[in-house]
Structure formats: C-alpha cells, structure tokens
Amino acid sequence: MKFKQALQQRVLVADGAMGTLLYGNYGINSAFENLNLTHPDTILRVHRSYIRAGADIIQTNTYAANRLKLTRYDLQDQVTTINQAAVKIAATAREHADHPVYILGTIGGLAGDTDATVQRATPATIAASVTEQLTALLATNQLDGILLETYYDLPELLAALKIVKAHTDLPVITNVSMLAPGVLRNGTSFTDAIVQLNAAGADVIGTNCRLGPYYLAQSFENLAIPANVKLAVYPNAGLPGTDQDGAVVYDGEPSYFEEYAERFRQLGLNIIGGCCGTTPLHTSATVRGLSNRSIVAHDQPATKPQPPTLVTTKSQHRFLQKVATQKTALVELDPPRDFDTTKFFRGAERLKAAGVDGITLSDNSLATVRIANTTIAAQLKLNYGITPIVHLTTRDHNLIGLQSEIMGLHSLGIEDILAITGDPAKLGDFPGATSVSDVRSVELMKLIKQFNSGIGPTGKSLKEASDFRVAGAFNPNAYRTSISTKSISRKLSYGCDYIITQPVYDLANVDALADALAANHVNVPVFVGVMPLVSRRNAEFLHHEVHGIRIPEPILTRMAEAEQTGNERAVGIAIAKELIDGICARFNGVHIVTPFNRFKTVIELVDYIQQKNLIKVQ
Incomplete structure (x- = not known):
C-alpha cells in the first residue's frame, strides 16, 4: 500500500527522536548525521528498535544534513554521501519488518539556528541548501515521502515546501515548531499556518519539538481549518531539564504518551510520533494507547478565533x-x-x-x-x-x-x-x-x-x-x-x-x-x-588605545602645545566647537x-x- 493510501485509511504511528537518543543512550555528542558514514550499524539499530516498537513511519537521520549545518564540522562536501547513506540504512532497517514501514526523507529548518554560518545565510543560500539536500535524498528512489520538520519560521517552511513540490510528487509532511501553544514565533496562529501550508500543497501539516503532549494537544483544539486537512504531531517527552553535569535531559514517562495517544486520535490527528527525549518505549506506549486506528474527523468551529485587541501606546519621540x-x-x-x-x-x-x-x-x-x-x-x-x-x-x-x-x-x-x-x-x-x-x-x-x-x-x-x-x-x-x-x-x-x-x-x-x-x-x-x-594625554589615549577613534595629527599637535601653555581645556573646547560647526553644516x-x-x-x-x-x- 502506498503511503498516500495509508494516510487515507488509518492513523499512523511515527518514530521518535534520533539525536537525543544517540546522546542519552549511546553517549554520542557529535555530528549525528555523519554517523550514517562512520557508525551505520548504530543508526540501523535505532531504526529497527522503533520498527519493533510498532512505528509505521521512520525518518532518515538527515535533519541537519545540509551544507550550511555541516559546515560547522567541515563536512559540507559530504552532503550527498551522508544523505544517501541515511536512506540506504533506513531501507535496510525495514527489509524484514512484520508490518508496512514508510520512510520519510527529513529536511530540518534553519531559521533560528545559533550557528554563525546559518545566521548569515540569505534566503537564496537557504533555498540552494534545501535543493541540494532534497536532490540527494530523491536520487535514491527509496523514499515514501518528505518530512520538513522543526521550522520556526513559516515563510522559510513555505519556501522549502515550494522547492519540494517542484521536484517530486511524493507526499510532503510540514511541521512547524511553536514556543507557546497555538502560535508561531512571529505571532501567526497555528490555524493560519495550517491554512497557508494547505493552500501551498502540503499533504500533512503538523507540529514537532519544543512542547510536550499537554501543550500540543491544546494547539489542536478548536482549529478553524478545512475538513480534509491531514494533521501530524511529534511532541517532546515533556519540558527539558538538566542533570548534575549540566546536560539537557528529558524525563517524560512513556505511560504519559500512552495516555495522550487516544486523545490525539480523537482530535483528528493522522500521524502521531515523538521528538526530543522520546525513545522506542514512547513509541510502543503510543501504539498501546490507541483504542483503534480509525481516523476521526477534526472539529470545525463555527467561527475563526479572532486575534486579541492590542492596546497601542504611541509616544512622541x-x-x-x-x-x-x-x-x-x-x-x-x-x-x-x-x-x-x-x-x-x-x-x-x-x-x-x-x-x-x-x-x-x-x-x-x-x-x-x-x-x-x-x-x-x-x-x-x-x-x-x-x-x-x-x-x-x-x-x-x-x-x-x-x-x-x-x-x-x-x-x-x-x-x-x-x-x-x-x-x-x-x-x-x-x-x-x-x-x-x-x-x-x-x-x-x-x-x-x-x-x-x-x-x-x-x-x-x-x-x-x-x-x-x-x-x-x-x-x-x-x-x-x-x-x-x-x-x-x-x-x-x-x-x-x-x-x-x-x-x-x-x-x-x-x-x-x-x-x-x-x-x-x-x-x-x-x-x-x-x-x-580634556588634555594632551586624553587625546593620545583616544588616538592610540581606543578602537574606532583616530585623531588627526594637527589636533594632536594643538593639544600638545596647549599642554605646554596650561591651556588644554580651552583648546579642547575650541576644537569641539570647530567640529560642531562642520557637523551642523551637513x-x-x-x-x-x-x-x-x-x-x-x-x-x-x-x-x-x-x-x-x-x-x-x-
């Protein structure tokens, strides 16, 4: 059965985290995507553990496998090799699965990344990065869909979706990330984001990362969106904390995911997975929590929620x-x-x-x-x-x-x-x-x-x-x-x-x-x-020791002469007045x-x- 058909017929369970699992369970803290080349068996083992837990969908280990993010590890010339190795590992993982498993090629968002190379990237550079990674993924001919995940910036996600739609007919899942339930970082409501992504051709629209099941469930309540929109959710295992060494940890229990699985289904979700902090135990808990796999139509509010009225306070400046x-x-x-x-x-x-x-x-x-x-x-x-x-x-x-x-x-x-x-x-x-x-x-x-x-x-x-x-x-x-x-x-x-x-x-x-x-x-x-x-010494200090200030030699000479006559303050003020005259002329x-x-x-x-x-x- 094709992935598109499966989406029409039943609720699908997706896998969980890759990076936090590699860090927490395997002690790996490096370029996770490069492990596709250096430790393929480790990545294979993670994929298979999610499949054994009941995941219908696995995603390639390629979240940050783009030129811009790989530059920080001097791996920018390995984009194609890393991405294609990731698809091969995922394909190997599902070969002997006891149920259908679909592979999504993952492309992660860039806006908001703290790396200087990414921060300086222009929209054109980002588009080129997405295109390069997408081309490498599609060349394998082994994907069932594309997952665009962890996008904090809606315009960036819409641009990436446009690129993907121009290159393939495979289904595309688009996941935004929210810092607060129901609203994107720029103030766009989750409802509006879904409407825009649906109009742009996304096959499934959802959210992942940052928030846990509680807040993401809130985000799906009372959505004023078309009835035919398919929805996805990939919550974190609760909010992060730190251990005694300062490392980020998640302690959300798998049983909590079991409790929320059926609630997500009742809210009309088509795909239920996990993000940071989740493990195969969370996946198996999600499977157990679903009373059945039938798709529930999401509710349609009579009116679209209105944004709050702002109080404006304009000062005179x-x-x-x-x-x-x-x-x-x-x-x-x-x-x-x-x-x-x-x-x-x-x-x-x-x-x-x-x-x-x-x-x-x-x-x-x-x-x-x-x-x-x-x-x-x-x-x-x-x-x-x-x-x-x-x-x-x-x-x-x-x-x-x-x-x-x-x-x-x-x-x-x-x-x-x-x-x-x-x-x-x-x-x-x-x-x-x-x-x-x-x-x-x-x-x-x-x-x-x-x-x-x-x-x-x-x-x-x-x-x-x-x-x-x-x-x-x-x-x-x-x-x-x-x-x-x-x-x-x-x-x-x-x-x-x-x-x-x-x-x-x-x-x-x-x-x-x-x-x-x-x-x-x-x-x-x-x-x-x-x-x-104020003095000759003050002038010399500014000229020689303060970054960004240079004083012309004639002014330094005037201050040195003023020191000899004990007239430094008066000369300093005279120079300032001359400068003010010239500045005010322009x-x-x-x-x-x-x-x-x-x-x-x-x-x-x-x-x-x-x-x-x-x-x-x-």
Missing part, C-alpha cells in the same frame, strides 16, 4: 520629530561607578536646563562596571522628566535577558534604545568575564521591533504594542573619505530608525559620510559624535559625549551652539 527640521542635540553620560549619584543627577538637571533633547546612557562602556543604565534611565524619566536613550548591549545579556530588558523598558515608558554589541569584556574590570553572543546587534534591532507589533518572544500576544525607536551605531573614522554605507543600509533593513556615530575629529570624514548617504539615497536621522578633549543631529562626566564642559558647548543659532532648542 520628540527629538526624532525635531531633527527632521531643526538642529538637535543629544548628550551621552556614563552612569556612576559607585552609589553616590548626587553629582550625576545634578549634572543631568543642568543639561536639561541647557536644552539638550535627550540623554543617552552607556551600558558599562569599555566593559567597566557601573550602575545599570536602565535603572538610571527610569529615574531620569520619572523623576526629572528627561528623555533617556538606553544603550543595550548583546555582550551582557543572553536572549532571555535581552527580551526581559526590552519588556521592562516598555513598562517604564522608555522607548528609545541604541542596540550595540558592546566593548569586549576582556577590556574592563573583570578580564575573565565572558561576552554573551546569542544575537548580533542587528538581530537585537529586529527583536526590539517585534515588540512593536505586540508579539512577545514566543509569538504570543503581549496585549499591548510598544513603540520603540531603535538607533544603530556607526564609525565614520574607519573609512576616511570613501565611506561605505553598507552597514547602515543593513541596519535599516533590520529596523534601525536612526544612527548615532562614534566621536569624530576629522571633518573630512563627516563630509564623506554625508556624501555617501546622499549618493545611496539613505535618508535617516544621523547624530554625529563629538567628544571634547547634519541636523549632534551627539556630545561627556568626558569624565565633566558637565560644565558640555554645557558650555550647548551654550555655544545656541548662541551661534546652529541648534535651536525648544
């Missing part, structure tokens, strides 16, 4: 509105390094009185420990009525912490963030500290903007939409007179709203940046950095970095700006 038509000043401050905040807040009040439009707060600049800038930002806004722009680094926060910080900022009414990588941890007070690298700064920008749609980290509604404006950093000192705007354009594509640059000391770089932006039709607010020099925004929290110096520059009528303060 006054300084961004102003910079479109007027010269606008932002000032950067470093939060205090001790608990005495009196001088800091007194200086912030003076800056507000001087007319600055917003205060940017560094996030442990140069990796030196300071009071959390989010705490200082809250006090500036709530106690002093000052607009804070919070630096948020990927260095100090993992993905969980970043999203928690973003939600906290919104709850405080702070909606302006500069998304940056941050200075390396080894530069600062604790050179043994590690830098976190869950995401890059551009991915952080995209993450922040997701909250503006009212969608949380798992795809669930937040019941309120944020209104974040995200700044990106740019260093014009690195390009001299020929400035590439590629990095700015890339940041804009990830949701960046405006640019704050590193301090500049060469007006040629300012002109080059302005010309490059104009030539490439990049039209976003840009706040060009100015940091007044840009509406100036970002003044406060040196050593010397508020008097910054206020003098703000007064100068107003006297020269370069920046009109409201």
Whole structure:
C-alpha cells in the first residue's frame, strides 16, 4: 500500500527522536548525521528498535544534513554521501519488518539556528541548501515521502515546501515548531499556518519539538481549518531539564504518551510520533494507547478565533520629530561607578536646563562596571522628566535577558534604545568575564521591533504594542573619505530608525559620510559624535588605545602645545566647537559625549551652539 493510501485509511504511528537518543543512550555528542558514514550499524539499530516498537513511519537521520549545518564540522562536501547513506540504512532497517514501514526523507529548518554560518545565510543560500539536500535524498528512489520538520519560521517552511513540490510528487509532511501553544514565533496562529501550508500543497501539516503532549494537544483544539486537512504531531517527552553535569535531559514517562495517544486520535490527528527525549518505549506506549486506528474527523468551529485587541501606546519621540527640521542635540553620560549619584543627577538637571533633547546612557562602556543604565534611565524619566536613550548591549545579556530588558523598558515608558554589541569584556574590570553572543546587534534591532507589533518572544500576544525607536551605531573614522554605507543600509533593513556615530575629529570624514548617504539615497536621522578633549594625554589615549577613534595629527599637535601653555581645556573646547560647526553644516543631529562626566564642559558647548543659532532648542 502506498503511503498516500495509508494516510487515507488509518492513523499512523511515527518514530521518535534520533539525536537525543544517540546522546542519552549511546553517549554520542557529535555530528549525528555523519554517523550514517562512520557508525551505520548504530543508526540501523535505532531504526529497527522503533520498527519493533510498532512505528509505521521512520525518518532518515538527515535533519541537519545540509551544507550550511555541516559546515560547522567541515563536512559540507559530504552532503550527498551522508544523505544517501541515511536512506540506504533506513531501507535496510525495514527489509524484514512484520508490518508496512514508510520512510520519510527529513529536511530540518534553519531559521533560528545559533550557528554563525546559518545566521548569515540569505534566503537564496537557504533555498540552494534545501535543493541540494532534497536532490540527494530523491536520487535514491527509496523514499515514501518528505518530512520538513522543526521550522520556526513559516515563510522559510513555505519556501522549502515550494522547492519540494517542484521536484517530486511524493507526499510532503510540514511541521512547524511553536514556543507557546497555538502560535508561531512571529505571532501567526497555528490555524493560519495550517491554512497557508494547505493552500501551498502540503499533504500533512503538523507540529514537532519544543512542547510536550499537554501543550500540543491544546494547539489542536478548536482549529478553524478545512475538513480534509491531514494533521501530524511529534511532541517532546515533556519540558527539558538538566542533570548534575549540566546536560539537557528529558524525563517524560512513556505511560504519559500512552495516555495522550487516544486523545490525539480523537482530535483528528493522522500521524502521531515523538521528538526530543522520546525513545522506542514512547513509541510502543503510543501504539498501546490507541483504542483503534480509525481516523476521526477534526472539529470545525463555527467561527475563526479572532486575534486579541492590542492596546497601542504611541509616544512622541520628540527629538526624532525635531531633527527632521531643526538642529538637535543629544548628550551621552556614563552612569556612576559607585552609589553616590548626587553629582550625576545634578549634572543631568543642568543639561536639561541647557536644552539638550535627550540623554543617552552607556551600558558599562569599555566593559567597566557601573550602575545599570536602565535603572538610571527610569529615574531620569520619572523623576526629572528627561528623555533617556538606553544603550543595550548583546555582550551582557543572553536572549532571555535581552527580551526581559526590552519588556521592562516598555513598562517604564522608555522607548528609545541604541542596540550595540558592546566593548569586549576582556577590556574592563573583570578580564575573565565572558561576552554573551546569542544575537548580533542587528538581530537585537529586529527583536526590539517585534515588540512593536505586540508579539512577545514566543509569538504570543503581549496585549499591548510598544513603540520603540531603535538607533544603530556607526564609525565614520574607519573609512576616511570613501565611506561605505553598507552597514547602515543593513541596519535599516533590520529596523534601525536612526544612527548615532562614534566621536569624530576629522571633518573630512563627516563630509564623506554625508556624501555617501546622499549618493545611496539613505535618508535617516544621523547624530554625529563629538567628544571634547580634556588634555594632551586624553587625546593620545583616544588616538592610540581606543578602537574606532583616530585623531588627526594637527589636533594632536594643538593639544600638545596647549599642554605646554596650561591651556588644554580651552583648546579642547575650541576644537569641539570647530567640529560642531562642520557637523551642523551637513547634519541636523549632534551627539556630545561627556568626558569624565565633566558637565560644565558640555554645557558650555550647548551654550555655544545656541548662541551661534546652529541648534535651536525648544
């Protein structure tokens, strides 16, 4: 009987995990797909154990057997060999089975993978990777279908499905993965995903991984989908934990799967399998739990569930509105390094009185420990009525912490963030500290903007939409007179709203940046950095030791001469004023970095700006 016919006639039981089984039962922790070549007997033994447990469907050991993921093991040139070996092993495993067994060629999703090679992949590169793996699988002529599994990104899954449908008439099973029941990571409901995949030609549509039977059963309740859609479920063995060595473990009992098997059948499921943490024991339990194999039509709700109403809270972002038509000043401050905040807040009040439009707060600049800038930002806004722009680094926060910080900022009414990588941890007070690298700064920008749609980290509604404006950093000192705007354009594509640059000391770089932006039709607010020099030693330190800053020789000479005359502060301010004049001739925004929290110096520059009528303060 062909696989398509079997799907029409009875509920089919699929196999369970491969990777977690190899790790947990065999102690293998390497490129699991390469075991098709190095340890084929081990893979064969796993397949046969699932078949003996009663699995009607087994999937090839090819989840990550694509060029992009194999690159991390330097196996990218073994794509065809690994995939075809996997099919051969699966075919051998079913040769003497006492019941019909169908083989699915597995292709796993890529979006959300933490590997840098995968993160940098373009849609075209991903499509090429899927095509290469699919071609290798199909060339064996021994498959009964294709399984596209663990796709967190619906557009990626739809693109992969289109490729598969263009190459074969075999049945295609498409499984999305959800972080929360009933909704995908981008906020698309499971119902909508099923409808879209059905319209695109998927033969079976389901979900796998991340969640256990309890939550996945919830996801299949009250689906407003066509009656003829075939459904699949591959739950994890519950939620993961860790053992005493920190390894991820699953302890969901097989008896729990036995309990849920019949419930899944009653919900209208056509294929019931297992994912992470499941074993042949879970498969045999699923078989035992089914009262029979007849297919139950899934329920059809009278009306499609409506998405929750979002509360929108649009703030003014006054300084961004102003910079479109007027010269606008932002000032950067470093939060205090001790608990005495009196001088800091007194200086912030003076800056507000001087007319600055917003205060940017560094996030442990140069990796030196300071009071959390989010705490200082809250006090500036709530106690002093000052607009804070919070630096948020990927260095100090993992993905969980970043999203928690973003939600906290919104709850405080702070909606302006500069998304940056941050200075390396080894530069600062604790050179043994590690830098976190869950995401890059551009991915952080995209993450922040997701909250503006009212969608949380798992795809669930937040019941309120944020209104974040995200700044990106740019260093014009690195390009001299020929400035590439590629990095700015890339940041804009990830949701960046405006640019704050590193301090500049060469007006040629300012002109080059302005010309490059104009030539490439990049039209976003840009706040060009100015940091007044306080001494010759300060200038030499910045020039020689701070990454991304270069000071022209004439300025270094002027500061050296000023040291001889004891006039360093005055010369430093004069240089800053010259830079401000040049910046304001090409840009509406100036970002003044406060040196050593010397508020008097910054206020003098703000007064100068107003006297020269370069920046009109409201």
